Amino acid sequence: MKFSTVALAGAATGLAHSTLTERADITDADILNYALTLEHLEAAFYQEGLKNYTHGDFQKAGMHDPFYVNLKETASDEQQHAQFLTKALKAAGAKPVEACTYAFPATDVNTFLALGNILEGVGVSAYLGAAASIMNKTYLTAAGSILTTEARHSAYLRAALGEAPAAQAFDNPLDFNEVYTLASMFIVSCPESNGKLPVKAFPALTMPSMAPATTGSKVELMVVDGVSMDTKNVYAAFITVTGPVWAPLESTGDGNFEVTIPEGVTGQSYVVLTKGNKQASDDNILAGPAIVGQPNGPMGVGSQCSGRGSGSMPSMTSMSVWSSMAMPMPTASMTISSGSMPSMSASASASSTPVFNGANGKSMSGIASVFGALAAVAAFLQ
Numbered sequence: 001m002k003f004s005t006v007a008l009a010g011a012a013t014g015l016a017h018s019t020l021t022e023r024a025d026i027t028d029a030d031i032l033n034y035a036l037t038l039e040h041l042e043a044a045f046y047q048e049g050l051k052n053y054t055h056g057d058f059q060k061a062g063m064h065d066p067f068y069v070n071l072k073e074t075a076s077d078e079q080q081h082a083q084f085l086t087k088a089l090k091a092a093g094a095k096p097v098e099a100c101t102y103a104f105p106a107t108d109v110n111t112f113l114a115l116g117n118i119l120e121g122v123g124v125s126a127y128l129g130a131a132a133s134i135m136n137k138t139y140l141t142a143a144g145s146i147l148t149t150e151a152r153h154s155a156y157l158r159a160a161l162g163e164a165p166a167a168q169a170f171d172n173p174l175d176f177n178e179v180y181t182l183a184s185m186f187i188v189s190c191p192e193s194n195g196k197l198p199v200k201a202f203p204a205l206t207m208p209s210m211a212p213a214t215t216g217s218k219v220e221l222m223v224v225d226g227v228s229m230d231t232k233n234v235y236a237a238f239i240t241v242t243g244p245v246w247a248p249l250e251s252t253g254d255g256n257f258e259v260t261i262p263e264g265v266t267g268q269s270y271v272v273l274t275k276g277n278k279q280a281s282d283d284n285i286l287a288g289p290a291i292v293g294q295p296n297g298p299m300g301v302g303s304q305c306s307g308r309g310s311g312s313m314p315s316m317t318s319m320s321v322w323s324s325m326a327m328p329m330p331t332a333s334m335t336i337s338s339g340s341m342p343s344m345s346a347s348a349s350a351s352s353t354p355v356f357n358g359a360n361g362k363s364m365s366g367i368a369s370v371f372g373a374l375a376a377v378a379a380f381l382q
Helices: 005-014 028-052 055-060 067-091 109-131 137-160 176-186 300-304 365-380
Strands: 187-189 218-223 234-238 245-247 249-253 256-260 269-275 285-292
Touching: 028 067, 028 109, 028 137, 028 176, 055 067, 055 109, 067 137, 109 137, 109 176, 176 187, 176 285, 218 269, 218 285, 234 249, 234 256
Parallel strands: none
Antiparallel strands: 218 256, 234 245, 234 269, 249 256, 269 285
16 A cells, blocks of 8 residues: 555544543554564665665566566565554654664565565464454554455565465464464564564474475474473364364374375464464463465466566575575563554555566476575574
């Protein structure tokens, strides 16, 4: 969504003229600051990528014009989302969180795009999961407008990598702590001036194998931060919009498990370890979520284009390259401010984003490399 400067200022001012229904556990201001935390992360990710890799680098990787222009538009969207939420919180008298210091395990264009694909998918799941907790209808509309844009980003990158834009009929929601567990892997530190938001990170869970998972295949899961747990009555819960899809879980010792991908789990999915198999909530999640990537192609746009470039997604045979990266483990709590927030109204200006006209039919190996990177980095920091 593109907001003009005038519209942005007007929307932020409008937020200061409404009442808020607060709850004891988390307020709408908490939720919007939580959203701002994610927008800061995404904006920093694209800013770093566009600084590190040139137009020519993307062309050499097989991403044909106007992909680079569209990627810059995506980066601008994330910056405008962060700017909008910051101005809105200030106008309402609440203190917006500032950007943190981040570390992203991307070493070239291919791994940058693969990680961007993952982050956009997590962003969609984060907004979708938070929607049910937003009390103010106007905030819900505002969050929804950002969600739809994030979903377009996700679909665009998926198509560029040769995946189906929509892997399934329903996206998977993630709750606050589940999202923060994933986001924490990229956060090095945050300003001390940021207040505290009631979110926490669960023990990290990864799928260390770099091979894409398919329905019916058995994959390995690893609790990577040295947490010991009683494996009795522990289950794998794959998160879906209609509730968990349970799968048999076998402990192989030392925080390692094996699980078979169940039917109905497609695309970028998430799995948590739970105590018992009645629910998957903050009260009984033991570790996770882990990101489970599955191939969904071939997809028409990405796989039908001719002129495949030389920069196809690399397949890594070792994770040692990632283990040298200084990536942080999730911390116990996030520091974000809270406050009251009023209603919103804004007008959007039309975007002149060019139509994507060619992807490279990328393989899943690049995304698998990122999964492997996250696993290796987390293990390295134990």
